[in-house]
Every structure is written in structure tokens, then in C-alpha cells.
Amino acid sequence: MKALLFLGFVAVVSFGAPGYKYAGEKVLRLWPENEQHLQFIRNMASSVKVDFWQPDSAELVTTNRSVDFRVDAFWASYIRAGLEKIELKYHILVENVQTLVEKQFDRKKISSTGYNYEKYHRLKEINRWIVKITAENPTLISRFKIGRSYEGRHIYLLRVGRRTGSAKPTILLDCGIHAREWISPAFCQWFVREATRNYGSDSTMTTLLDKLYFLVVPVINVDGYAYSWTEDRFWRKTRSRNPGTHCIGTDPNRNFDAKWCSIGASSNPCSETYCGPRVESEKEVQAVANFIRRHKGSIKAYLSMHSYSQMCLFPYSYTYDLVPNHAELNNLAKGAIRRLASLYGTQYTYGPGATTIYPAAGGSHDWAYDLGIKYSFTFELRDTGRYGFLLPESQIKPTCEETMLAIKYVADYVVNNLY
Secondary structure, eight states, X not given: OGGGGGGGSOOOOOOOSSSGXXXXXXXXXXXXXXXXXXXXXXXXXXXXXXXXXXXXXXXXXXXXXXXXXXXXXXXXXXXXXXXXXXXXXXXXXXXXXXXXXXXXXXXXXXXXXXXXXXXXXXXXXXHHHHHHHHHHOTTXXXXXEEEEOTTSOEEEEEEXXXXXXXXXXXXXXXXXXXXXXXXXXXXXXXXXXXXXXXTTTSHHHHHHHHHOXXXXXXXXXXXXXXXXXXXXXXXXXXXXXXXXXXXXXXXXXXXXXXXXXXXXXXXXXXXXXXXXXXTTOSHHHHHHHHHHHHTTTTEEEEEEEEESSOEEEESOSSOSSOOTTHHHHHHHHHHHHHHHHHHHOOOOEEEEXXXXXXXXXXXXXXXXXXXXXXXXXXXXXXXXXXXXXXXXXXXXXXXXXXXXXXXXXXXXXXXXXXX
């Protein structure tokens, strides 16, 4: 096929440090409709350095879903020519990636009057915030170190709730499993601030903090997140070394013991969805999994924050089979996204992960559910692709405000339906 000839040449493209290296890069969206279109995308993925945004890899591309990917400006022109040859519809989501990256790295905008929750923050800033907000709220927040990363960084957990001197049911909320999804850690910080600030004035939040503990992990993939600030804004995986290859890292959300590496995950260390050499090979995954196992008797809900695509997902992702309490989870997700939409009209979709977004084994919410945590959800936050992983800081506030409504809805349900 002439339209595919250019894909025989291997491109060496550097997706490097936050800076000039993103100049001219584009994000394209494709709408494959037939096998010819799928083959084009597979050939492209094997021949040209492209960064799949949605879905996570070429293997997950189907004819019933759009495909978003980032590519070097030089190869974008060739790809567009090939797309037009085979009449594969496409749209340019981001004309120049560099422009959006520069806006996120403009540190001159940081407020000098205190911690700015409407900005993205480096890991060191987040860690200082963890210490500060704990000290400022000694009756509501306790800080714990639950493990260390591959590169030796601490992974912190905040327990948020009124201390009663006795055990309480808990909800675990984690953020930052995938490094480049910056809106996720921003939400965990927002949640902690809002929970403590509104205790005593907001009746729902006050009741929740009286009856529950929220266990908040602001950033799980600490190495990857730090790397996304210093070297590669679009880094996704951990930073562990893989013997026998130059390719670095494992996808932590393919590394849990939930039908590990069976579907929607790759055994190729160079893949963005690499499942790792073994179950829980990643120190970050071990830290979270070990903590949850130790406290599974009290953890009644597990909520994992990701981006992007505006979805509320629940098990299963590793199979198309429905969970025993599917109707309950479906109704709860439906109610949560309705509550979320009530503020700004933001529309979410919801349902089991495998059918709603794509099949993926080794994910945290499937693992938590199979461990016995029956209320297990993944939230894919804003947006639906206009900015993708480069969600502007101007959208942090509305994203967090509306997501708070969904989390409070789920938590209120859990309080009234304990098991």
C-alpha cells in the first residue's frame, strides 16, 4: 500500500526534557473505521516514534473508538498524507505541544502568599505541603510513610478525619499512578485542603470526617512524577531499570495482581503498558498493595484518580464479565457523575472498565475489588482530548470542585451502606 510506504523508515525522534524539544510536536485524533485503518495505525506505531495518549497503546486501538497520539512535527506531515490517502478521518487536537508545555512550566505565576492549589506543583513542593498541612491540622490529619520508590523517594499517605481513639471505616484515595497525569495529584491536594477547611461548616464533609477516615496518597509514582518535571513531561511509567534492555520503567497500573499481563498489557519493556517482569515488581505498587492488605478490614472503598477522558470506571477491566454487585456499582457511578455534572455541566461516561474505555489487566481497582473492597472506582478526570495531559492550570479549580461533589457522593453512600 503506497500510503504506508513511508512507515518503513524508522524515525529517531527525541521526546526530551520540558523545553524546546516539544517545538512543533502535534497531537492528532484519528477515527479508524476498518481493518485498513487499523493496519495503518499498527504500522505507524512500529515504525515511527509516537506517544499514544488514548488508548495507551496501538494494541488497544479498535474501530469503535478514536485514537489520540503525539508525534514529531516532521513525521506528522507524512502521517497526515497517509491518512488522506486511505481516507482515515483525523483532527489536530494540539497544533504545537510546546506552547502548552511552556504555559505549565511558567513558574513566575506561583503565588507568593501561600500554597497555590490552582497551580501544578513539583514533587518537592508537594512534599513540603504534606508536612505543612499536617502541622496546621493536627486534629484532622496524620502523616505516614508507606514505602520508598525505586529511586529511594518516600511515598506518603495522609489520614484525614476526626480522631476518635477507635477504629473507623476508611476510604483510600490515591493519585499520581501515571506520572504525566498532573491533574490527579492536584486533585488529591485539593481534596485534603477542602476536607480540612470545610470541617465544621459543611455538614456533609463534617459527617464524613466524623464517621470515616480518608487515606490519601497524593503521589504514588513519585519517581515518574519527578521525572515528568525535569526530563520528559509525558513520562508515564515508573523509573525502574529493566535488565537486558535500555527501556526504563513499568506501567504501575498494569503491575497489580489482577489477571496480570493477560489482556491490555504488554510484556515488552519498551511499551507504555509494560506489565513488569512479575506481579508487584514495582516498589511503588508494593507499598500501596502492602498497606491495603494490612488494612483491608477497614477499607470500604478504593478511589483512584487518573486522566484523561471524563469517565467513572469500576471493575472489571481485565474481563468483560460483570462483577456480582454490578447493578449497585453502576447506580453509584451514575449518581456520582450526575452530582459532578450539576456544577459546570461536565459530562462523564461510566461503566465497567473493559467495555467503557478498554480492557486492561493488572489494574489497581480490579485488584482492590478482588481483595474484598466492593466499592472500587477509577475516575478519569478532565478533559476529553482538547488538552489531554496538558490540561491548563485554569481548569484545575473547576475540575477539582466538580470532582469533590462526586467523591462526597460516593463517600456518603459508603457511610450509609457499610459492610
